Amino acid sequence: MTRKKRRLYLLGLSLGGLAVAAALALIAFQDNLLFFYSPSDLQAKTLAPEQRFRLGGLVAEESFEHLSDGITVRFVVTDLTNTIPVVFAGILPDLFREGQGVVAEGRLRADGVFEASDVLAKHDETYMPREVADALKQSGEWRGDE
Amino acid sequence: MSDFLAMGGYAVYVWSAYAIAALVLVVLLAMSLGALKRREAALRLLEAAREARPRGEPTGSGSAPVPESSR
Amino acid sequence: MALPDRMAYLTVAMHRFANPARFQRIATAILPWSAGLTVLLLAAGLYLGLVASPADYQQGDTVRIMYIHVPSAWMALFIYANMALASAVGFVWRHPLADLFCRAVAPVGAGFTAVCLITGSLWGEPMWGTWWVWDARLTSVLILFFLYLGYIALVNAFDDPVRGLKAGAILVLVGVVNLPIIKFSVDWWNTLHQPASVSRLGRPALDPAMLTPLMVMAAAFMAYFVTLALLRTRAELLNRRIQVLQMARGAS
16 A cells, blocks of 8 residues: 555544543543532432532522521522532622522531532523513513523 | 723623733734744845855955855 | 755755745735734624623623633634644645644644633633633643643754654644543533533524624634734745755755
């Protein structure tokens, strides 16, 4: 075969081999690459009691409340299948609200409540002007903060 | 106008983003044009020198021509 | 390098110069158009993005950062893909311009990646509540940035420019596996960064009032890239000729 053809095959095989190696590595490290666990993930897994991790999901509707000490807040994270209650005593991001996505970092207490040290808002990929959002809400076609 | 500048309270974030983008794009352009000009100038010098060389250096005496050694 | 190698390099390099004249002609023809388009599209994009488009229902005016952040992300990926293609072409077909083009556009790609990362942080802090997270999307884009920097360092580290370009080509091709990882990171893993808005079929996730400034800015960045790619590749060609002439002088 010509030298050019040989180089072409060499390139193709090398790239193919590299792709396979990368895929295998990523599959092997699946767990470590997860940025957060959902409440359902937690049901399936058993974690060490003091292990820190991130919990992600939606803030359940009508679950948000301020606790009596004036600083701590409590809300429930849901993935529409399972729920986990969360307490947090820090500053909430601007976008935090019920029905909105959230990622909380902290640990799961023995009583099943997640004690968060940090709370981030996670928003979806939908973008629209306020007027459009208002119109959708009025017409009843609002799909919520999916 | 002040509403425009305020960006709904997010002025710092929005304007910094546009500023850094402008900075990077302008600096890249300036560096690219600068490098091009410098190299064009250097090339002109080198090619002028290359033209001049085969005619030999101007000397006082009519000596034998210096043998070509380029290439 | 030893004298025989030097002569061989000179011969090979001189042989390559048959091609560049054609590139120079094409570049001279295209440059005024790409430069003009860049200015027009940037002006239009900035007006649309900052003035003539609405704020987002949930993200407010921070959505205007998207008109910088997303196009620069697209360019960061696009330029690297071009470098990978050029590296492959240079390796298989030994085309003289391929490696020079690759070296020329690397800093532009690095620049766009930096803009993407920085504007991303500026957007993330008010919206997510953090400047940075090590999720799959952000981490893989940071890796892309390091690949660009690594390539630039590598090609400049060699005395022999041809060997430097060969080493760089290998680095680029090894790193190309990062591109699909970046693209699909938000689908494959739980990330803080949200999924793609533009590539969805069916119900579009971006209102047209926001899609327009985004696309105009993307076109502006593309025109800018074409302009710079032509300027910088031209400079690389001149540089190679300079090196050849300097070596010829040195050898005489």
